[in-house]
Amino acid sequence: MRALVIDDSRAMRRIVSAALEGFGYETRQAGHGQEALDVLQEGYVPDLCTIDWNMPVMDGLQFVSAVRANPAWRALTLMMVTSESEQGQIVRALAAGAHEYVIKPFTADALRDKLALLGMLPEEAVL
Amino acid sequence: MTLAPDAVARSAQPRLTIPELIDEATVQAIAGEAWVALVGEDEVLVPVPGDLPAETLSAWVDVVGPWTGSVVLTTGRQTAADLTRSLLGVAAPELLDHEDVADAFGEIANVVGGNVKAALPGPSTLGLPQVGEAPGVRNPEDVCRLEVLWRGQPLVVSVQGALPALSTPHPNPPHPNGASL
Numbered sequence: 001m002r003a004l005v006i007d008d009s010r011a012m013r014r015i016v017s018a019a020l021e022g023f024g025y026e027t028r029q030a031g032h033g034q035e036a037l038d039v040l041q042e043g044y045v046p047d048l049c050t051i052d053w054n055m056p057v058m059d060g061l062q063f064v065s066a067v068r069a070n071p072a073w074r075a076l077t078l079m080m081v082t083s084e085s086e087q088g089q090i091v092r093a094l095a096a097g098a099h100e101y102v103i104k105p106f107t108a109d110a111l112r113d114k115l116a117l118l119g120m121l122p123e124e125a126v127l
Numbered sequence: 128m129t130l131a132p133d134a135v136a137r138s139a140q141p142r143l144t145i146p147e148l149i150d151e152a153t154v155q156a157i158a159g160e161a162w163v164a165l166v167g168e169d170e171v172l173v174p175v176p177g178d179l180p181a182e183t184l185s186a187w188v189d190v191v192g193p194w195t196g197s198v199v200l201t202t203g204r205q206t207a208a209d210l211t212r213s214l215l216g217v218a219a220p221e222l223l224d225h226e227d228v229a230d231a232f233g234e235i236a237n238v239v240g241g242n243v244k245a246a247l248p249g250p251s252t253l254g255l256p257q258v259g260e261a262p263g264v265r266n267p268e269d270v271c272r273l274e275v276l277w278r279g280q281p282l283v284v285s286v287q288g289a290l291p292a293l294s295t296p297h298p299n300p301p302h303p304n305g306a307s308l
Contacts, residue, residue, distance in 0.1 A: 008255070009234040010227075011211070014218045015165075054237070054253055083241025086249050104238045105164030 001122045002046040005029045006036045006063065007081070008055040012104075016050050016081060019108040023115065024122035033058030037066055040073060047075075048120055051098070053082035053089070061096055068097035077120055081106070144269040145286050148194055148247050154273045157242045158284050162277070165235060166213045176274035177281030179203060185261035186232040188240035189289070192251025196269065196288040198240035199261050200232070206280040207232045229258040243286055265289055 003025040005016045010031075017027040028044060030036035032055040049067070051060040058066075060080060067073045080093045083104040090101050100114050115121045155174055162170045180203040187199035202210070211231035212219045220227065233256030244251050264270055269288030274281065 009230055009237070011214050011231040011234050014215060018216075018218060054255055056255060083238045084253065085242055085245040086251070088250055104241065105161045107164055 001025050001048065001120070002044075003027045003048040003050065004036055004039060004044070004046040005050050006031075006033065006055070006060070007050075007052040008032055009052070012052065012081075016111075019111050020048075020050070022108065023112060032056055033060060033063030033066070036063055040067070045073065045076070048077045048079060048115075050079050050081045050102075053080060053084040053093070061093060064093065064096045064098050077118055079114065079118070081111075143194060143248075144266070145194065145196065145271045145288055146268070149243065149271055149286060151271060151273050153246055154243065154271055154284055154286060155275070157246070158239050158273065158275070161235060161238045161242070165238060166210060166277075170213065170277065172275040172277055172282070174273070175276050177276050177279075179281050179283065180205075183261075184228070184232065184258065186229075186236035186256055186258045187262065188237050188256050189254035190240065190244045190247065190251050191254070192244075193248040194251070194288065196286065197262055198236065198243045199285040199287060200236045200239065200282065201261050201285070202277075202282040203280060204228075206277065206282065209278065209280075210235065233258045239284065261285070262287075262289075 003020045005013050005027055007013045007016065008031050013029045017029060020027050028039060030039055034057045051063055053060040060082060064078055067076055067078060078098045079100045079102060080098045081102045081104065085103045093101055100118055102111060102114055112121065155172065159172050162172055179201065182204045183201050184204045184207045185199055185201040187197045189197050207228050208223055211223055211228045214231045237256045241253055244253055264287050266288050271286040273284040
C-alpha cells in the first residue's frame with residue numbers, strides 16, 4: 001500500500017513516514033497541499049493521505065476539499081494528522097471529506113489503531 | 128460605521144487574561160504529553176525552575192480568538208538541538224543544520240500550542256510556527272509561565288497574551304520556521 005504524507009514540518013513528515021513504513025506502507029512526502037495535489041496530478045495515486053491542517057500555500061482543509069472535488073480520487077483515504085484539536089475543527093474536516101482525524105501528539109500505536117479502524121493496515125501489519 | 132449587535136456585545140465583554148483561563152498544571156500536562164509522544168516515551172519534564180543559558184532559542188505559535196496571544200517555548204540552543212535529535216531519532220542527520228532545529232523545535236511548539244488552544248475558549252485560529260527571538264511579554268498579568276527541566280536543562284513554556292491584539296495569522300507567511308536563525 002502507498003501513502004502520501006503531507007506536512008510542512010520535515011521532522012513530522014519523517015516521523016509519520018517512519019511509522020507508516022513500519023506498518024508496511026511505501027511513502028512519499030509533500031510539504032503542503034498544493035505540492036500534494038501536484039504529486040497526485042503527476043499520476044501518483046496513493047491509498048492513503050495523511051494531512052496536516054496548518055500549512056503554507058495550501059492548508060489541509062483546502063487539500064481535502066480539492067481531492068473530494070475530483071471524482072478520479074474518490075478512492076483515496078484521507079486522514080488528518082494535526083494539532084488542531086478543537087471539536088469544531090474536527091467536524092469541519094470530516095464534513096469536508098476526511099475519513100479520520102488523529103490529533104498530535106500521537107503514538108505509532110494510536111496511528112495503527114486508526115488505520116485498523118479504516119481497514120487500511122497492510123496485511124503484514126495485521127498479522 | 129455601524130457595529131452589528133453581536134459585535135457590540137462582544138466588545139463590551141471583559142477580556143479574560145490567561146491565568147483566568149488556564150493554569151500551570153494544565154500547561155504542564157499538555158507539554159508532558161507532547162514530550163512523551165514526540166521526544167520519547169521516557170522523556171519527562173520536571174517542574175523545577177532553572178537558569179536559561181545566555182544563548183537561547185524560542186519557538187512559538189500565535190493563537191487568535193477570544194483570547195489572543197502566543198505559546199512560546201524557550202530553551203538553550205544546545206538543548207534545542209538535543210530535542211531535535213530525540214525527535215528525529217534514527218532519522219536524525221549526523222550533522223544538524225539550523226533548518227533541522229528550527230523545523231523540529233517549531234513543530235514541538237506547534238503541538239503544544241495547538242493543544243493549549245484547544246483548552247481555551249474558541250473558536251480560535253493557530254498560526255504557523257515561528258522560531259527565533261521570543262516575542263516580548265506585553266502584559267505581565269496575561270502570562271502563564273511554566274519552568275521545567277528536560278534532561279537537567281531549563282526550558283520555559285510561556286502562554287502570553289498579546290495586547291494590542293495580534294492580527295489574524297497570515298495563511299501564507301513567506302518564511303515559516305525560518306526566522307532569525
